[in-house]
Amino acid sequence: MAPTARNRSNAYSRKELQKEILKRQANNKELRQESYSSEKHVIGIVEPWTPGTYTALKALLSARLCAAIWALISDCDETYNYWEPTHYLLYGKGFQTWEYSPEYALRSYTYILIHAVPGWIYSSLLQSNRMLVFFFIRCMLALSCSGCELYFYRGICKEFGANVGRITLSILVFAAGMFISSTAYLPSSFAMYMTLMSMGAWYHQSYELAIFTTAISTFLGWPFAAAIGIPIAYDVVVRKQQFMKFAKWCLISAVTILVPMVQIDSHYFGRLVIAPMNIIVYNVFTSHGPDLYGTEPWTFYIMNGFLNFNIIFIAALIALPFYLFTYYIIPLPKKSSAYLPMWLSLSPMYLWIGIFIMQPHKEERFLFPIYPLIVLAGAVTVDSCQKLGSSLLQTKQQHYLNHTSWFALAIVIFTSVISVSRIVGQYRAYHAPIEMFMELNRLAVEQNFPPDRPMNVCVGKEWYRFPSSFFLPGLNWNLQFIESEFRGQLPKPYSQLPNGTLLIPENMNDMNLEETSRYVPLSSCHFLIELDSPLESPREPRYSKQSSEWIVLHTVPFMDAVRSHRLLRAFYVPFLTEQQCQYSNYTLLQSTKWKTKSRYHGRL
Template identity: 35%
Template sequence: MFPNAPGTQSLRFRGPTTASSDAANASEKLKTGAGKKVIKDTLIREQLNRFCGAMYTAISDCDETYNYWEPLHYLIHGHGFQTWEYSPQFSIRSWAYILIHTFPAWIASKVFTLDKRPGFFAIRAAFALISSYCEAKLYRAIADHINLRAARYFLAISLFSAGMWNASTAFLPSTFALHAITLAYSYILEPVSSKPEASKRTFNAVFCLATAVILGWPFVGVLALPFVFEELSMSGEDEIMPASRPVWAMRRFQRLFNSGIMALVLIALPVFLIDSLAYGQLVFVPLKIILYNVFPTQGSGPELYGVEPWYYYFLSLGLNFNIVSILALVSLPCLWLTKTFSPTVGLRLGTRLRHAHQSTASDLLLIRLAPVYIWIAILSQQPHKEERFMYPIYTLISFNAAVTLSLVRGWFEDAFVKATASPYRAGRTSLFGLFTRSILAITIFISAARIFAIQRYYHTPLDIVFHFQYNELPVRAIQSYPSFYQNLKLNTSLPILEALEFAEETVDLSVLKNERLNVCLGSEWYRFPNRFLIPNEIDVKFIDGGFKGQLPGRFLNDEDEQLKKIKLSQDEMALDRFWPWLGTRMNGSSFNSLNLPESDRLVDVEKCDYVITLLNDEILKQESKEWGEICKCEKILDNPRSNWLSRLIWIPFVKVFDDLQDGGLNKFSKLCLIKKKSLVGSSD
C-alpha cells in the first residue's frame, strides 16, 4: 500500500501492483515541477477542442443573441436591439457583465475596421481560452486530491462532451457561472483545514463563487452550500478535540466571513456602481433578478416563456451527456456501496487522513459530489426550465461521472483479486482498462454524433448571414458603385465573386450606407445570430411573422434627437465621462414585462430590401414571385416533422440519418435570403 500524501483523498489504492504504482507515481509528478508538462499538454488539448467549438458552434438560444450579443454590439458599435430586461424600468440584466466582455471585440474593431465579424469570434475565442484554463485547473485538482485515474476520466468526458461543446463558448451568464464554478472547485477539492496556508484556499474558492453569483447568475449560490458546510463543520485535516471545538468553529467562521466580505467589496461594489451608472439609478441587478424570479408581479414571471415537466432536465442531461449523465447521478450510491461493502474500503477510499478526529476521505468526497444533486433537485421544481440552466454544473457532472467510473472499476478489480487470490495478476491484466476505455469510447461516439447533428442541422442561420455579408452585399456594392472600388484591381474577366477571392483588400461596404438598406426578419426572428455578423451599413427590422409575444426593441443611438438633447443637457456631468452610453438609461421602444406584443416593433414588408425567412418547398416558388428573388437558401431541420432519434444525432453513411437528402427520417425546410424585386436589376 502506498501512503497518501498530506492533503490527498485517494479513491482507491490496491496492493503493490505495477498499475497502482505507476498511477501513484504519475499523481505525485503532477504535484511537482515534473507535472508541468502534463498540465501544459492538457491545456493544449482543451484549447484545441474549445477553439473548434468557438469557430463552428451555432447560437442555439435567442436569449444569447438579444440579451447579450446585441447589448454588447451597442456598447462597441452604437446600435443594437434592446429587450425589456434592459429597460431602466425593469433593469434585470447587468451591464457590468456585458462591459467585461467588450475588450476583445473593441480590439478587433480597431484592427479590422471594415469587418465586425472578427469581434464576434474574438469574444468566442476568449471564452474558449477561459474554459480550457478552468477545466485544466480542475483536472489537476482531481489528480492531486482524488487520483490520477479519475482525473483522466474527467478529461476524456469533459473534452468530448456535447454539452461542453455548446456551453463552453456561449455568451450567457450561465456559461460565465460554469467557468467560475469550475475554477472554484479546483480549489474546493483540496481538503479543508485551519492551517494558515489554507486561508488562500478559502478566499480563492469564495471569490470564484461570489463572481459566479454576482456577475453570472445569482441562483448558483446554492452550489456553494456544500463548501460552506465543509468550512464550518468538517474538521478536514484538523485534529479537533471536543473541548476545543467551539474556538475552532469560531475561527473557521471568521475566516469564511472575512473572505466573503473581501469578495463582496471586490465584486459586488464595482457591479453595483457600473449598473447604477448604466441605468441612471441605484440598482443591484442580482437582487432584482432574484425578486423577479421568486416574487414576480401579478401576470409576469419566467413562466410566461414556457414551462416543462419535472423530468425535463434528466432528458436534457441525457441528450448532452448520454451515459455520462447516468454515471454522474449514481455517484453517491456508488460511494456508499464502496464504503459499506468493499472488502478494501480502507484502501479504496482512504482511511482517516491521519487521526481519529479528522474527516474521512469518503465524507469529504460526499461533499464534493453533492452539488450536482442539489442543483438538479432545486431546478426541477421550477416550472420554467431551459437547457442552459444546467450549464453551471456541466464540469461537475463530468467529475461525478469520473468518480463513479473509478469506483466501479475498483469493484471489478476487487472481484478479480478475490477470484484469483493474486493482487499481482490484477495489476497486470488489461481487462479493467478495456472496460473503462469501452465506456469512454461509447460516450465519445454518442457525443460526436450529437455534435455533428447540431452542426449540420442548425448551422444554417450563420451560413445565410455569411452569404449576405460576403457575397450578396459586395456584389451589389461593386456593381452599383464601380468607381469606388477601382483600387481593388479586380479581374474584370471573371465573375465578381470569383474576382473577389483574389482581391488584396477587404471590400469596404460604407458606400451602401446612403441607401439605408434593411434586412427583415419574419417568423424565424429567433434564429438571427446577431448584428456582429451584419455590416453596420445595414439595419435589421422585424416584419409580422405570426409571433404573438414581445419582440425586442432598439437602443437609442447617436442619431436619435431625444438622445442628442439629453447629451447636451448632461454634457458637463462628471459621471457621464465614466459611462458614455446614455442610451442604456432610456427606453428606445415601449416595453412590458408581460410578454405582450408592442405595436412599434414591426415594419411593413415593403420597407424591407432583404428578408430572411423560412420557406417550405411547396410555397418557395410562389413567395419568390410575389415579392422578390431568392438569393440563397439552405436546408434547416424541421423538428416537429422529423424522427426524434435521427434529429438528435447524425451518423455518417447511415441512410436514415442522411441529413440533406430525401428518404431519410428527417424532414427539412429552407431558410432563405430573399431580395426585393426593385433590387434585382441593380445588383445582377
C-alpha cells in the same frame, strides 16, 4: 529555580508540539497528492499515469476553439440579451430587451463590459470586421474555459485520484454539453467557469479562492449560482471550524466585486441598481416570475442531460448510491481525513438538479453551471465499476486498474463517439442561419451597396435565430421584424441618443405582451430571411412562392424536426440521418422592387 526550569521545559515542549502539528499539516497536504481512487492492494504500486498540464491544456483548448468557430447560438437570449448590448456598446447600435430598461434593470452592464472591452481593443488595434470581432470574443471565452477546466482537472486528480481525473478530462474534451456551453455568451456559462474554479480550489484546499470565485459567479454571473457554494460553506464553517475565515472572505468578495459592479451599473442605468437582487426579486417574488416564457415537465432535464452527455449523465445520477454500494460490497481502504467525504464532494450537482428540476420554467442553459460536475460524477461511477469488477474477478493481489483499464477506455470511446455524433448532427441540421448571414455579407460586398444607404433585412418567424448584429454587412444595415405567429414581446433598437442606456424605452413591458410597434410593413424590406416551411398561415405565408414579389438568392437545408426521426435528428448517423430526416429550405430573398444584377438570381 526548579519551577522556572520546569516552565522553560514546558515552553519548549509546547514549541515542539506546535512544530509537530505544523509538520503533520504539511504532510497531510502532501498526502492529498496521493490518489484515493488508486488505493493500493500491494505496497509499491506506482501512481497511474495522467496527462500532464501542458497536454491537458492543448486537448481542452483545441476542443474549445472548435466550439468557438462552429458552435451554434441555440438560445435567442444569448443574442438579444448579451451579443446585442455588446454590439451597442462597441458600435452604438443594437437591440434592447425589457431587462435592460432602466425601469426594470435585471441585467448587468458590468458583465457586458468584461467581454466588450477586449472586443474593443481587438477591433481598434487589429481588425475592424465585426464578424471577426464576434469570433475573437468567442475564442477569448474558449481560452478562459480551457484554463478553468485545467485547474478543475488538477484538483480532481488530487481529491479523487489519477483514474477519475483522466476519465473526467477525456469526457470533458469531447462532451457535447461542454461543446455547447463552453463558448456560449451567457451568465450560466460564466457561472460554469467559476464552478470549475471554485470546485478546483475546494479540492486543492484553497478555501479563499473557492469562496471568492463562488462570489464572482453569484454577483457577476448568476445569483442562483450561490447554491453551488453551499457545500463549500458547510465544509469551511462546520467541518473545518473556520467561520472567521469564511466571513472575512465573504466580506472581501462582496466589497471587491459588488461595490464596483453597483457603481458601473448605476452609471449605465442612471439610478442605483443592484442587478443580482433585481433578478432574484423578479424570479422569486413576483406573481408570474419567469413562467411567462414557458414551462416544461420534470423530465425535460433528464432528456436534455442524456442528449448532451448520453450514458455519462445516467452514470452521474447514480454516482453517490453506486459508490456507497461499492464501498459496502468490497473493503475499500478508508479515506484519509485530508479528503472530503464523497457525499459532500458530489452534493453540489445533486443540490442544483434538485432545485431546478422543481421549477416550472426550464431551459437547457440552466444546467450549464453543473455540466463539469456531471462529468466528474459520471467518472466516479466508472471508477467504482472498475473497483467492483476487480473485486468480483478476485484480483486482490493486484491493483484494480491492471485488469479494468479497458473498461474505462471503452466507456470514454463510446461516450465520445456519441457526443461527436451529437455535435456534428446539430451543426449539419441547424447551421443555416449563420451561413445565411455570411452569404448576405458576401452579396453586399459583390453588389457594392453604398454605405450611406439604409438597408433593411427582415425576419418573421425566424426572429429568434438571428445570430446578432455582428453579422449584418454594415452599420447602415438594419434588422427589421415583420408579423408572424409569434405573439410575445420582441426587442427594439436602443435609442441612438448618446445616453441611450439611461432612457426608459417606450412600449416595453415585463409581461411578454406583444408590442405591435415592433413591426414594419413588408414593403420596406430589401431582403427577407425565412424558413420555407410547407405550413402556411395568414401571418406566415410562403414568401418564396411569391415570385412576383421576391427573388430567391440562396438556400441552405434546415432540418424539420417535427417530420424527422427522433433519434436520428438528435444524433448524426451517416447516410441514415439523411434518409430518415426531412429538411426545409432556409432562404435568402430579395425584393423585386430592389432588384439588382447578381449572379445569385434564380439560384435555388
